[in-house]
Amino acid sequence: MIDEWYPVGLFSQLDPAGRQTALMGEPITVGRDAEGNTRVTGGNGRTLPVRLRYGHVWSSLGEPKKELFAIPEADQPGRRFVDVGVVRVRCSPLRAVENFLDVAHFPFVHTDILGAEPHTEVQNYKVEIREDVDEVWATQVKFYQPQAAKSASGGITTEYMYRVPAPTCSVLYKTCPPRPSEWDVITLFVQPLAEDLCDVWPWMALFDDTTSLTDLIHFQQTIFLQDRSILENQIPCLLPLDPGMEIPTRADLTSVAYRRWLKRHNYTYGAQLVAQ
């Protein structure tokens, strides 16, 4: 996992003086040098690799063997790109991603926004690990939502697709209320500060020309703060990869595939391997 790319801050808020943060337990500094180039420095002063993409600065403590994953919609004209900011959560970075992949909690955690009783049923959907790109994909996920997006008026059945292109990142494609032929893109970029602490950086690429930036950010912040109340109260704190520890159902097939994929790649930073 050390050779993967991780988000370490917003590009738009780069501080020339350098911002102190951490990556997988190592203190790092994210800033600019005299020529204006973005620099990420590790704990011992070594220069770490940098990418600037999707509104964020990306770095790695190791030597990335793959380029940062692609999001083709990030280059599509007409989309609005929204830096949502950061939510710090005292939980495993892997738990944060898994929660993002879950729709069954909408009626109970995001009540009257992303879900509402009695519309609690999760219909069958498709999950696969796409071997060619080595990503987890869930498609044809449908769920009734009272207010699916800031741009939605009234309840609709929303369709979702989920992608997990990196162990602490997920990309969500979601029905776009003002443009039915397109998908809104909402991402979850998680910076692992420690195994039990993370900074969550959501980012969006939307077709929405009417909602103010403030309202778009408030909407996402509301959702993520509701999720935080869950994520900081799960036991154990680390994501259990031992199948005996928790009980999934058919609605959890994305989470099951995500855990299997993590295990297969030995992506275990933030995971609990053996039940305690």
Place this chain on the structure above:
Amino acid sequence: MHSDTTGSWTPVALSADLPAGTVMPVQIPAGSLALWRTDSGHTAASADRCPHRGMRLSHGFVRGEALSCIYHGWSYAQAGNCLRIPAHPGLVPPETIRVVTHMVEEADGVIWVALGRPEGRPPGLEGLVPLRSLTALANIDAIAAAAGGKTSPQGIVEVASGTGTICLLLSRQDEDRTLIHVLLKGITDQAARIAAVRSTESLRRKAEDIHKKEFAQ
């Protein structure tokens, strides 16, 4: 703590602090429990962890005679068996999906939870009127020392207050923490009740000082 050879009872809360249709977290030495009361008034205690995704059940909600997890709404009966999985409304949850439960007894305004399988019932507290609960960062010995007395076998420390007695019913939370239930004997008027609260709070400070000096590691 009221023990016999097979288990013991520990007082975890006052009845007045758990209204019908609510759930609260309580601590026992083995960890956290979800203590809840059904709409019809029955009390129940379960492990504070939903077996589905590990969420604390004490953050959940009570509807009718069931406790539901706040994360995905899985609901559990007082006996611990899963009744409903909202993501699959047509599914009858298999018997294997359940939470561990503890025996609960409620008498004289105090709720007791069983540790193990005690054969007897918790001690009666007739004539004592529950006032409030508070947590002290001190062990039971430090609280007894602060009160200048000894604990009775029921775990009660008695402190004279005016013409009556303050009875402190103690429940060990962990090595450095004790839950104190304040019960009054012969203290009824408002001013005397307020005085009893004040003296309990100063006793707590004294106990915490003693604990820090003599017991903390």
